[in-house]
Amino acid sequence: MIRIICGGKKNTGWCSVACAEYEKRLRKPYEILWQFMEEEKMERFLEKWPFTRREYVICCDERGENISSDEFSKRLEQAFSGSRDVIVLIGGAYGFAPEVREKADFVWGFSKLVFPHMIARLIACEQIYRASQIATGGPYHHE
Numbered sequence: 001m002i003r004i005i006c007g008g009k010k011n012t013g014w015c016s017v018a019c020a021e022y023e024k025r026l027r028k029p030y031e032i033l034w035q036f037m038e039e040e041k042m043e044r045f046l047e048k049w050p051f052t053r054r055e056y057v058i059c060c061d062e063r064g065e066n067i068s069s070d071e072f073s074k075r076l077e078q079a080f081s082g083s084r085d086v087i088v089l090i091g092g093a094y095g096f097a098p099e100v101r102e103k104a105d106f107v108w109g110f111s112k113l114v115f116p117h118m119i120a121r122l123i124a125c126e127q128i129y130r131a132s133q134i135a136t137g138g139p140y141h142h143e
Helices: 014-023 041-046 069-081 098-103 117-136
Strands: 001-009 032-037 055-065 085-090 106-108
Touching: 001 117, 014 117, 032 041, 055 069, 055 098, 069 085, 069 106, 069 117, 085 117
Parallel strands: 001 032, 001 085, 055 085, 055 106
Antiparallel strands: none
16 A cells, blocks of 8 residues: 655545546555645654654655656565555645655655646656556556
């Protein structure tokens, strides 16, 4: 299971519909569990979070590393094979505190572009589905 923790409001309207299209195709261990928090509450939550080695924490941030879909799939597979829980953090409008980025296992930048929350959530969801297809040799991803 992949837990996506998001700052801001729940997925609504078009974002909820679009994410659901990918989610309905996902199988273990790629299933997504969404958790939404107000941005200030999320900041306080992350300040206290222990960031244990039991979890593979991916922090989505525009300052992060741009990687290929194949590399993302490999990172998820390594986390799953190490029996680590995968946590994806999608922050608020100003991203994450430096301490959070430093504690994360991977800081993932989708692009040099900046995206609104809903689009970032959709990109993460689509890339998780794509990663599952790459890992299983499914037809969705083309080289």
